[in-house]
Amino acid sequence: MTSVLSAKKIKKTFFSPSKVVVLKGVDLSINACETIAIIGPSGSGKSTLLHILGTLESPTSGSLKFFEKTYSKKDTSTLRSEKIGFVFQSSHLFEEETLLNNLLIKARIARRPIHKQSEAYVEACDLLKKVGLSHRADFLVKYLSGGEKQRASIARALMNNPALILADEPTGNLDSASAKNIQDLLIGCCKELKKSLVVVTHDQSFADQCDRKLSLIDGIIVI
Numbered sequence: 424m425t426s427v428l429s430a431k432k433i434k435k436t437f438f439s440p441s442k443v444v445v446l447k448g449v450d451l452s453i454n455a456c457e458t459i460a461i462i463g464p465s466g467s468g469k470s471t472l473l474h475i476l477g478t479l480e481s482p483t484s485g486s487l488k489f490f491e492k493t494y495s496k497k498d499t500s501t502l503r504s505e506k507i508g509f510v511f512q513s514s515h516l517f518e519e520e521t522l523l524n525n526l527l528i529k530a531r532i533a534r535r536p537i538h539k540q541s542e543a544y545v546e547a548c549d550l551l552k553k554v555g556l557s558h559r560a561d562f563l564v565k566y567l568s569g570g571e572k573q574r575a576s577i578a579r580a581l582m583n584n585p586a587l588i589l590a591d592e593p594t595g596n597l598d599s600a601s602a603k604n605i606q607d608l609l610i611g612c613c614k615e616l617k618k619s620l621v622v623v624t625h626d627q628s629f630a631d632q633c634d635r636k637l638s639l640i641d642g643i644i645v646i
């Protein structure tokens with residue numbers, strides 16, 4: 424089984440504005456094509472853990488290996504743009520840009536050509552089709568509904584063909600019908616495109632759809 428990410432003894436303490444011990448030694452191994460749900464009470468450190476797994480934040484101690492390799496700090500931005508896709512609770516898209524441009528910006532960050540005949544352009548159009556938003560490609564993001572924005576976030580996360588998708592409460596802001604829709608789309612895309620997924624969710628049915636369900640309680644993972 425190919426290891427996509429292996430996190431060992433991850434600890435995280437915030438020191439400002441006051442000392443908060445959040446993670447007390449998290450071990451987590453993520454295999455290729457595996458979907459994992461992380462559940463846990465509010466404030467238990469789920470977002471912090473996801474940010475550390477995505478190299479958006481550094482752990483206080485512990486080690487992370489991607490594809491059985493340790494990445495130095497200077498290589499993590501390349502790792503992020505090429506191998507990891509993020510979906511957040513709110514979309515974090517550029518509101519004043521078109522939907523298509525939002526996907527192309529991610530390709531641009533990975534230094535890929537983005538002209539109309541480029542591979543990245545075709546990929547962006549294909550992904551918009553996959554999430555059912557081809558007809559919105561030229562819309563400014565600010566004109567999209569909440570559900571459409573989350574569909575778009577999934578398409579953007581899949582841009583550049585990453586191995587791992589990290590999703591932090593991706594359905595947290597949606598009504599139950601839209602939430603179910605996004606849940607099915609995210610799991611469906613990850614299975615079909617053979618991505619690993621770590622999703623933080625409060626939704627039991629979402630967690631039940633994943634291959635593994637883990638709880639983060641008092642700074643450690645409880646199975």
Ligand SMILES: Nc1ncnc2c1ncn2[C@@H]1O[C@H](COP(=O)(O)OP(=O)(O)O)[C@@H](O)[C@H]1O
Binds near residue numbers: 467
């Ligand atoms: N940048 C930060 N500085 C200080 N404390 C933080 C920071 N980020 C999160 N925390 C604290 O860490 C704890 C865990 O936060 P978080 O990971 O957001 O929890 P969850 O996502 O499970 O709700 C909370 O007590 C929060 O206040």
Ligand SMILES: [Mg+2]
Binds near residue numbers: 469470471591
């Ligand atoms: Mg959170």
